Amino acid sequence: xxxxTMTGLDVATIRKDFPILDRAQADGRPLVYLDSAAxxxxxxxxxxxxxxxxxxxxxxxxxxxYTIAEQATRLMEEARDKVARxxxxxxxxxxxxxxxxxxxxxxxxxxxxxxxxxxxxAVLLSEIEHHANLVPxxxxxxxxxxxxxxxxLGQDGHLDLADLDRLVxxxxxxxxxxxxxxLGTLTPVRRIADAAHAAGAVVVVDGAQxxxxxxxxxTELGADFFxxxxxxxxxxxxxxxxxxxxxxxxxMPPFLGGGEMIRDVRLDGFTPNELPWKFEAxxxxxxxxxxxxxxxxxxxxxxMEAVREHEVRLTAYAMRxxxxxxxxxxxxxxxxxxxxxxxxxxxxYKDVHPHDISQVLDQAGVCVRAGHHCAKPLMRRxxxxxxxxxxxxxYNDESDVDALADALDATSDLFC
Amino acid sequence: MGLEDLYREIILxxxxxxxxxxxxxxxxxxxxxxxxxxxxxxxxxxLVVEDGVVADLKIGGQGxxxxxxxxxxxxxxxxxxxxxxxxxxxxxxxxxxxxxxQRLDADGQPEPAGATGAGDGDAVQLGDLEALQxxxxxxxxxxxxxxSWNTLQQGLDDAVAAGAGAGG
Numbered sequence: 366x367x368x369x370t371m372t373g374l375d376v377a378t379i380r381k382d383f384p385i386l387d388r389a390q391a392d393g394r395p396l397v398y399l400d401s402a403a404x405x406x407x408x409x410x411x412x413x414x415x416x417x418x419x420x421x422x423x424x425x426x427x428x429x430x431y432t433i434a435e436q437a438t439r440l441m442e443e444a445r446d447k448v449a450r451x452x453x454x455x456x457x458x459x460x461x462x463x464x465x466x467x468x469x470x471x472x473x474x475x476x477x478x479x480x481x482x483x484x485x486x487a488v489l490l491s492e493i494e495h496h497a498n499l500v501p502x503x504x505x506x507x508x509x510x511x512x513x514x515x516x517x518l519g520q521d522g523h524l525d526l527a528d529l530d531r532l533v534x535x536x537x538x539x540x541x542x543x544x545x546x547x548l549g550t551l552t553p554v555r556r557i558a559d560a561a562h563a564a565g566a567v568v569v570v571d572g573a574q575x576x577x578x579x580x581x582x583x584t585e586l587g588a589d590f591f592x593x594x595x596x597x598x599x600x601x602x603x604x605x606x607x608x609x610x611x612x613x614x615x616x617m618p619p620f621l622g623g624g625e626m627i628r629d630v631r632l633d634g635f636t637p638n639e640l641p642w643k644f645e646a647x648x649x650x651x652x653x654x655x656x657x658x659x660x661x662x663x664x665x666x667x668x669m670e671a672v673r674e675h676e677v678r679l680t681a682y683a684m685r686x687x688x689x690x691x692x693x694x695x696x697x698x699x700x701x702x703x704x705x706x707x708x709x710x711x712x713x714y715k716d717v718h719p720h721d722i723s724q725v726l727d728q729a730g731v732c733v734r735a736g737h738h739c740a741k742p743l744m745r746r747x748x749x750x751x752x753x754x755x756x757x758x759x760y761n762d763e764s765d766v767d768a769l770a771d772a773l774d775a776t777s778d779l780f781c
Numbered sequence: 782m783g784l785e786d787l788y789r790e791i792i793l794x795x796x797x798x799x800x801x802x803x804x805x806x807x808x809x810x811x812x813x814x815x816x817x818x819x820x821x822x823x824x825x826x827x828l829v830v831e832d833g834v835v836a837d838l839k840i841g842g843q844g845x846x847x848x849x850x851x852x853x854x855x856x857x858x859x860x861x862x863x864x865x866x867x868x869x870x871x872x873x874x875x876x877x878x879x880x881x882x883q884r885l886d887a888d889g890q891p892e893p894a895g896a897t898g899a900g901d902g903d904a905v906q907l908g909d910l911e912a913l914q915x916x917x918x919x920x921x922x923x924x925x926x927x928x929s930w931n932t933l934q935q936g937l938d939d940a941v942a943a944g945a946g947a948g949g
Contacts (some may be wrong), residue, residue, distance in 0.1 A: 720820055720845035720925065728784055737821035750821045750843050779788060780796075780846065 374667060374675040376762040382408040382663075383760055394730035397768045402546055402574060402709050402756035403734050404596050407660070411600060414659035415652045426651055427625060427642070441651050444658030445641070451661045452572075452591060452608050453582035458640040459614065461607040462649055466573040467497040469592035469607035470540075472644060473569050474501035476617045477590075482537055484510040489532055489539045489566070491516040491524055492746050493548060496739040498540050498571040516541070516557070518746050522548040522699035522706070526556065533564040541568070543575035543586065547738045547752065548699030549680070549706035551575075558587030567613065573597060576606075577758070578676055578707050580669040583608050595653060599759075600660035604653040607644070614640050621646035664759075672759055676708035679757050683710050683766045690770045694777070698752060708757035711738075714773060717780045719753040725779060729772040731765075786915035787922070788846065795909075796846040801856035803839045805829060810837070811940055815932030817924050822848050826932045830940040833864050840929065847913075847922050852929035854910050864937055871934050873905035877914060878927050 380386045383406045390396050398406060424434035426441050442457070449457040463469045478501075482488065488502055492515050506513055514532055519525025522545075533539065539561040543554050558568040569590040572581065576591075577598035583591045590613070595604040609617075619626055619637050623646035629636040637643045664672065681703035687695050691714065698711040714722055719735035726733055734754045737744045744750060755769055805812075805827035815824045822844035829837040838860050840852045855874070859867040916926045 718843075718845035718849075720822075720847070720922070724787065724919070724922070725784065736819065741821060744821060750823065779784070780793070 373678070374671055374759055376675075376760060379667070380760050382410065384409055384412070386760055390730060394728075395768075397729070397731040397765050399755040399757065399761065399765060399769060400732045400734050401577075401597070401758035401761075402754065404602070405577065405599050405758050406760065407601065407656075408599055408663050410663050411656045411659045415601065415656040418652050418655050423652070425648055437651060440655050440658075441649070444654045447658045447661045448606055449608075451581065451665070452576065452606075453584055454608050455584075456611060459608050459611050461609065461614070461641045461644040462654055463605045463607060463644075464603055464650065465596075465605040466571070466592045466594035467605070469594075469605045470497050470569065470571060471501045472607055472620045473590050473592070473609070474505050476620045476644070477567070477613065478502075478505050478538070479509070480616075480618055482509050482511050485512075487512040487514055487536045489514045489516065489536045489561070491541055491552070492518045493524065493545045493550065493552075493740065493743050494540065494542055495546055495571060495573070496741070497573070498542060498569075499742065502540060511537075518743070521701055522550045524550070524552055524557075526553065529557065529560050533560045533566060536561065536564055536566045539566050539568045540571070542571040542573075544572075544578070544707045544709075545699070545740075545743075546574050546709065547711050547740050547743055547754065549709035549711070550700055551579075551705055551707060555585070555587045562587065574707055574709070577664075579673050589613055595657040595660065598657070598660055599663055600657035601653045603650045604657050606657075611640065614644070619646070620644055623647045625649070667759060675759065676757055677703050679761060679763070679766070680706060680708050680710065682763055683755065683757070683769075686763075686766050686770055687712065687773075691773060695773070698747060708761075709754060710756070711752040711754040713749060713752060714776060715781055717776055719751040721780060722753045722773070722776050725776040726769065726772045729768060729775065731769050731772045733769070787919055789912040789915065791909055791912045792846065792850040795850035795853040799840065799849055799853040801839050801853070801860060802841075803827075804841050805837060805839050810839075811936050811943075813932050813936040813939065814842075815928050815935070817844070817848070817928050819921075819924055820845070822925065822928060824848065824852055824929050824932050826852075826929065826936050828933070828936040828940060830864060830937070835859050835862055835864065835867050835937075838933075844928065845922075845925055847916060847925040848928050851913055851926045854913070855929050855933060858908070858910060859933065864941065867933070867937060869905050870907070870910075871930055871937075873907055874910055874913075874930055875927060877907065877911075878917060878923050 385406050422433050422436045424437045426438040445457045445460050449460045517525045541557055544551050554570055561568045567589040570588040572591045572593040576593040589610050591608040593606050596602040626638050626643050626646040627635050628638050694715045696713045700706045723733055723735035736751050811828040813826045823842040825841035827839040838856050840856050858870050913926050916922050
């Protein structure tokens with residue numbers, strides 16, 4: 366496995382760990398993958414961990430008393446321990462697995478929300494939230510009739526906290542992304558959480574873009590809940606993580622019902638299982654959870670500080686290079702200071718629609734996301750229908766940025 | 782599968798110089814909105830149907846070159862036609878844009894336009910619209926091409942329901 370060094374990540378070596386990056390596309394084009402904010406690629410170690418599990422150990426968990434069933438249970442619970450250490454949880458009982466980050470946020474809305482929110486209460490979100498941290502609350506508001514408020518987007522891609530004290534007044538829950546998937550903005554989660562706690566609110570943090578790229582310490586962030594997903598973090602699709610403070614999770618009613626989440630069932634009622642299984646109805650994504658554990662091992666082998674340092678440097682290079690090459694034709698959204706953002710660069714290029722940009726870039730093997738990025742209210746706020754977005758991870762380097770800058774010339778040739 | 786299959790010159794011409802671009806006062810014009818949830822493109826079709834004829838039509842909204850050029854070509858193709866003729870063009874166009882299993886069996890090659898989907902026995906000449914045939918090879922973009930057409934279809938249904946399409 367590639368290791369982090371004092372001089373940063375050895376990207377050439379890291380790329381060899383990712384089978385999909387180690388070969389060209391089927392038609393011979395290179396693969397310049399700049400869409401890790403949508404989903405990351407997977408290192409061989411993650412694929413091997415899942416294969417090995419299926420080839421040697423598969424059985425359902427928390428049921429059989431025979432050897433491989435016990436081993437499967439142990440592998441899954443070891444992965445839970447890895448996740449707990451990765452986010453700084455005080456106990457593995459605080460780590461709940463669901464199918465993705467979106468389901469984790471829905472769990473909080475429908476379990477904590479239904480038990481605690483009443484008409485006349487208020488919930489505070491921000492204008493830059495992903496739909497995953499907007500729509501569950503919009504659905505719940507229709508059913509329960511509480512008030513929704515929003516922290517506005519201010520200057521230079523940052524949230525405007527000028528009215529924060531007024532906004533949190535009387536609020537029961539604050540939902541905030543730790544990093545915008547469109548602007549790359551790292552939000553002041555701790556400051557918002559402190560204000561929320563002073564107002565008696567709980568804080569749910571959407572960490573989907575944050576956890577894969579920065580050192581995560583849920584206590585340091587001031588979170589009460591923290592949700593993220595495996596597939597953006599070098600892991601497989603199909604597994605998401607909700608960390609929650611144990612006393613909150615303990616007091617919450619179950620979300621989905623079924624096997625695994627119960628201690629006893631009678632025809633006239635049930636007793637839920639203890640944490641964290643109370644929230645894990647049905648057979649869990651066992652192989653995927655084990656794969657996620659392997660992904661965390663891989664990232665920690667690199668070192669999350671080194672990952673972050675690499676991405677700040679590459680983001681700075683991208684902003685500098687794209688601006689130098691394309692000048693006023695290119696508009697980059699979000700904070701102008703790379704250290705205040707993650708490895709996400711959304712941009713507009715001349716008047717060319719992002720769909721067309723992405724289509725032309727694809728001819729050069731350059732994969733960027735084009736669209737509203739599941740953040741339509743933010744798109745309206747920015748006054749655009751869509752943006753093109755390049756995003757970076759441990760396997761990207763300057764050559765990927767150069768390929769993007771080169772391919773944009775072809776866009777100009779065709780449409781302008 | 783090169784970009785020239787997708788971005789034909791006539792498509793880029795309609796994209797750069799869209800026909801019937803603008804708004805109509807509504808009412809009396811019908812105003813119908815269409816959304817592509819995939820990419821956030823929005824199209825607005827302003828439609829005046831009188832005596833069963835598409836008397837006037839304007840296109841508003843924003844979108845990519847494929848959705849904008851398709852809307853532009855559509856406006857040129859149906860303006861001044863009867864509602865029945867407009868529906869036939871819609872059917873033929875959507876037929877050209879659909880991926881049937883037979884076509885997948887036939888290695889993804891679209892059937893010749895005009896041979897499909899008119900439904901009333903008359904082959905519809907799609908003319909310039911045939912330039913959009915290449916879109917079928919880029920499946921993600923099919924929704925871009927059909928957005929304005931679905932929106933127009935909704936508008937015609939609304940117009941007929943409101944009685945303006947009598948005779949159509």
